[in-house]
Amino acid sequence: MKIEAITLREIQMPLVHFFETSFGRIYTRRILLITAHSQGVQGWAECVAGEDPFYSDEWIDSAWPTITQYIAPPVLGQELAQARDVVPLVAKVRGHRMAKAAVENAIWDLEARLTQQPLWKMLGGTRTRIACGVSIGIQDSHQQLLQKIETELAAGYQRIKVKVKPGWDINVLEKIRSRWPDILLSVDANSAYRLDQLEHLRLFDQFHLLMIEQPLWYDDIYNHARLQKELKTSICLDESIRQARDAAFALDVDACRIINIKVGRVGGFTQALAVHQVCRQRNIPVWCGGMLESGVGRVHNIALSSLPGFQLPGDVSASQRYWKEDIIEPEVTVSADGFIPIADVPGTGYRVREDLIEKLTVRQQTIRAA
Ligand code: OSB
Ligand code: MG
Numbered sequence: 001m002k003i004e005a006i007t008l009r010e011i012q013m014p015l016v017h018f019f020e021t022s023f024g025r026i027y028t029r030r031i032l033l034i035t036a037h038s039q040g041v042q043g044w045a046e047c048v049a050g051e052d053p054f055y056s057d058e059w060i061d062s063a064w065p066t067i068t069q070y071i072a073p074p075v076l077g078q079e080l081a082q083a084r085d086v087v088p089l090v091a092k093v094r095g096h097r098m099a100k101a102a103v104e105n106a107i108w109d110l111e112a113r114l115t116q117q118p119l120w121k122m123l124g125g126t127r128t129r130i131a132c133g134v135s136i137g138i139q140d141s142h143q144q145l146l147q148k149i150e151t152e153l154a155a156g157y158q159r160i161k162v163k164v165k166p167g168w169d170i171n172v173l174e175k176i177r178s179r180w181p182d183i184l185l186s187v188d189a190n191s192a193y194r195l196d197q198l199e200h201l202r203l204f205d206q207f208h209l210l211m212i213e214q215p216l217w218y219d220d221i222y223n224h225a226r227l228q229k230e231l232k233t234s235i236c237l238d239e240s241i242r243q244a245r246d247a248a249f250a251l252d253v254d255a256c257r258i259i260n261i262k263v264g265r266v267g268g269f270t271q272a273l274a275v276h277q278v279c280r281q282r283n284i285p286v287w288c289g290g291m292l293e294s295g296v297g298r299v300h301n302i303a304l305s306s307l308p309g310f311q312l313p314g315d316v317s318a319s320q321r322y323w324k325e326d327i328i329e330p331e332v333t334v335s336a337d338g339f340i341p342i343a344d345v346p347g348t349g350y351r352v353r354e355d356l357i358e359k360l361t362v363r364q365q366t367i368r369a370a
Contacts, residue, residue, distance in 0.1 A: 001114055002079045005368045006072040006103065007035040008064060011294070011360035015322055019292060020138040022165035022192035023054040030060050031294050033357065034067070036106040043110025044352050046297030047102035048264030055190070055291075056098065056218075056239070056265065063099040068367055071096070071103050077369030083108040083122075084270045097242060097267035104268035105300055109348065116346040118303075123269060125306025129339040133159030133313035134321065135188065135290060138168050142175055149176065158338040159184040159210065159313040165192040166200075173207045184313070188213035191239060195223050204233050210312070211236040211258050221246065225255035234258055238289055242266060244274035251282050258312065262289040263304055264297075272304055280309045288314035295319055295328030299348040302332070306342050316340065327353050327360070 014028045032047035047067075049058040074089045086104045093100065112119040134152045139145040149160055162172065164187045176185065186209055193201060193215045204212055211234045216223050218239035228235045236258035241247050243266055250256050259279055263272045279286045288305040291297065301316045319331035326332070328350040334340055343349045 001038045001107075001111060002077065003036055003038055003075050003107065003369065004077075005037040005366050006067075006076060006106070007037070007364065007366045008067060009033045009035070009357065009361050009364045010060065010064075011327070011357060012362055013294060013323060013360060015292070016320070016324060018137070021055075021163050021188075022138075022190045024052070025137075026051060026292075029292055029294070032060050032063055032102065033294075033296055034102040034106040036103070036110045038110055038114065041110060041113050043106045043108070043113060044296050045102050045105035045109055045300065046293055047098055048262065048291035048293060048297055049098040050291070058096060058098045063096070063102065066093070066096045066099040067103060068365060071099055072367050075103060075107070076367060080107065083111045087268070087270050097271075098264040101264045101266070101268035104270065105263065108269050109300070113347045118344055118346060119300070119348050120303040120306040120342055121344075123273065123303055123307060125303060125342070126308050127306040127310070127342065128344075129341045130302060130305040130310065130316065131158050131313040132317050132334050132338050132340055133157055133161060133184070133315060134317050135161045135315045136163065138163050138165065142172060145172060146175060146179065149180070153180070153183065155318075156334060156336045156338040157313075157317065159186065161186040161188055161213070161315065163187070164189050166197075170203050173204070177207050184210050186210045186213060186236070188238070189215045191216060191218045195227060198227070198230055201227065201231065205231060209233050213260060214238045214240065221250045221253065221255045224250070225253040228254055228256060236260055238262070239265070241275065243271055244278045247275045247278040251278070251284055257284065259284060259286045260289040261286050261304070262291060263300060264291060265289070269300075269304065273307075276307055276309045285309065285311040287312040288316050290315035290317070292322060294323070295326040295332060295350060296352060298332050299328060299350045302340055302342060303348060313338070325356065327357050329353055
């Protein structure tokens with residue numbers, strides 16, 4: 001396939017409910033969508049860079065010029081045998097993994113459509129349904145959080161993850177556990193703690209959590225290994241794992257027992273498969289993280305979650321938890337027992353609603369092969 005053009009679009013979509021983590025609260029998403037064009041067919045992907053450089057150092061306004069000036073040009077006009085051939089073409093650019101992932105994944109999507117294959121099978125998926133959990137942000141009150149958990153459990157979600165930070169942690173977990181002693185429960189700190197808070201972190205052990213996600217520095221592995229030695233609760237790394245080498249290092253030093261794979265954070269499907277492979281070889285369970293994606297990114301997360309190592313429920317949940325109206329058709333829905341089925345159909349199994357995207361677009365740029 002020859003990549004004839006790449007389109008960047010920014011759409012803006014208000015969240016149904018604000019989302020708050022230890023680094024801040026967000027009400028409306030600014031989402032960068034990428035389209036790769038070849039032979040009259042379009043592949044779509046979402047750049048998961050946020051509105052601010054807080055979760056990672058990338059953000060939407062860094063990703064845009066990085067793609068137009070450095071990532072799209074080496075790919076445009078190239079005859080690619082397969083989507084993973086994008087990787088060496090953009091390897092010269094250091095970092096900017098979310099920007100790279102958006103272009104690479106659009107080309108995976110394109111290849112699936114051009115060859116009429118299911119994307120999940122191209123990736124090596126084996127599951128015909130994926131187990132779903134939810135990630136619930138910090139709320140205005142404990143009462144509001146308990147109500148949200150109740151709603152999500154009633155909807156069938158198999159695992160509840162709550163965001164924590166100092167002041168919104170042990171007190172909250174006591175209330176959750178006294179009401180639901182046995183649910184599958186995790187916490188995500190998004191780097192809100194330091195190793196000198198060890199005595200406080202030990203308090204998490206009493207709640208038999210499935211995991212504590214990224215308690216320490218976003219770029220750290222060594223101190224997580226020191227912490228894991230001191231905790232009963234399994235550490236899961238998110239931010240710290242940028243590539244397969246990081247996963248191998250983290251597992252060699254026992255910095256975690258579980259890994260969260262986000263395809264954008266590691267730089268695209270090819271690297272996500274490499275991280276998955278490292279974890280498979282060592283029998284370490286992985287799960288698919290979320291970045292408050294629109295349907296375009298969400299369906300890619302579903303495809304990735306079909307791989308055999310995705311043994312724990314992910315943060316991949318229904319469209320309606322985020323959006324009044326999603327930009328794909330049908331919207332992503334979750335069964336009453338907490339699964340998303342994966343159909344054996346070409347592409348992603350979902351149609352991109354270009355009409356709606358057009359209405360939501362606030363800027364657009366197309367770059368063509370010379
Ligand atoms: O750490 O997993 C995270 C959202 C934005 C940034 C970081 C994270 C998250 C989530 C949301 O937890 C997961 C979802 O998409 O529902
Ligand atoms: Mg996380």
